[in-house]
Amino acid sequence: xxxxxxxxIILGSTRQGRFGDKPASWLYEELKKDxxxxxxxxxxxxxxxxxxNDSGYPSMHKGPYADPIVQKWSEKxxxxxxxxxxxxxxxxxxxxxxxxxxxxxxxxxxxxPVGFVxxxxxxxxxxIEQLREVAIELQMAPIRNAIHIPFEVYMNAVGKNPPLDPxxxxxxxxxxxxxxLSGFKDQLLWWARALxxxxxxxx
Ligand SMILES: Cc1cc2nc3c(=O)[nH]c(=O)nc-3n(C[C@H](O)[C@H](O)[C@H](O)COP(=O)(O)O)c2cc1C
Numbered sequence: 301x302x303x304x305x306x307x308x309i310i311l312g313s314t315r316q317g318r319f320g321d322k323p324a325s326w327l328y329e330e331l332k333k334d335x336x337x338x339x340x341x342x343x344x345x346x347x348x349x350x351x352x353n354d355s356g357y358p359s360m361h362k363g364p365y366a367d368p369i370v371q372k373w374s375e376k377x378x379x380x381x382x383x384x385x386x387x388x389x390x391x392x393x394x395x396x397x398x399x400x401x402x403x404x405x406x407x408x409x410x411x412x413p414v415g416f417v418x419x420x421x422x423x424x425x426x427x428i429e430q431l432r433e434v435a436i437e438l439q440m441a442p443i444r445n446a447i448h449i450p451f452e453v454y455m456n457a458v459g460k461n462p463p464l465d466p467x468x469x470x471x472x473x474x475x476x477x478x479x480x481l482s483g484f485k486d487q488l489l490w491w492a493r494a495l496x497x498x499x500x501x502x503x
Contacts, residue, residue: 304338305492307331308380311343312387312398317459323417323449324386325462326469330481331384336489340376344397347373351400358406370404377408382415382492383440384484389420389427394434402434409438411499413491415484416446423448441495443487447472447480 309328313320324341331339349369352358365371387398402409414435418424425448432442449472456468473479 302336304336305489305496306338306340306379306381307488307492308376308383309339309341310383310385310398310401311341311345312385312395312401314343314345314395314397318388319419319454319458320386320388322457322460322462322464323419323447323469326464326466327384327386327417327447327481329463329466331485334485342376344401347376347401349373349400349404351396352403354404358404361406365405373401374405374408377405380412381496382413382488384415384417384488385431386417387424387427387431389418389422389424392426394427394431398431399434402438406438409435409440411439411441411495413441413443413488413495415443415488417449417484418446419449419451419454421451423450441491443484443491445480445484445487447484450475 309324309331311320311324321343324343328339328341331337347369350367354361365374385398387394416424416428416431418428420427424446428446428448435442449469453469453471457464473481
């Protein structure tokens with residue numbers, strides 16, 4: 301039997317009244333429909349990590365982390381084959397809480413693909429470009445396709461509690477550019493399978 305591809309969705313906003321939980325929950329339900337995927341939603345609210353202040357470099361780190369929540373985070377990221385990151389754009393950049401979640405560990409991200417989901421006045425285009433640069437430094441493979449949530453979807457979903465009526469997200473699947481969810485998923489899976497095979501061949 302072929303092992304399922306483990307995709308972790310990371311919800312990168314922790315603020316009260318956040319929008320990010322709506323697309324994260326929608327994406328979780330959509331990916332769950334695919335039997336080749338083992339999907340888990342990681343909410344950074346559940347990983348209240350200290351701001352990175354270790355004397356050593358995470359890239360040199362060996363063994364368990366001193367902070368128990370960082371250790372738990374490390375184990376979750378380590379078991380993943382791929383990531384879908386739901387990221388808001390704050391002041392044309394990424395939220396500090398999300399950057400910190402990247403910075404506290406290193407090896408656990410390496411050689412794995414990552415795709416981004418974002419929203420906002422420029423549909424998250426700026427934050428996704430910045431996150432791609434961060435991902436490369438973490439030796440990840442940022443995929444080309446992203447899910448830029450149209451403003452009409454944002455307005456229809458904001459203020460509501462997930463799970464929402466999935467039809468609210470239909471414009472993502474019926475965009476003039478095609479079905480952006482399936483393009484995103486196909487690319488993430490392709491890279492996840494290729495890099496999983498490469499990681500396993502190396503070890
Ligand atoms: C501190 C802050 C800065 C923001 N800066 C931007 C921005 O640069 N670009 C943008 O499109 N939206 C910006 N917004 C609006 C956000 O896109 C919107 O509030 C969104 O809901 C934030 O994501 P969240 O609700 O999941 O935290 C900003 C919001 C906040 C709270």
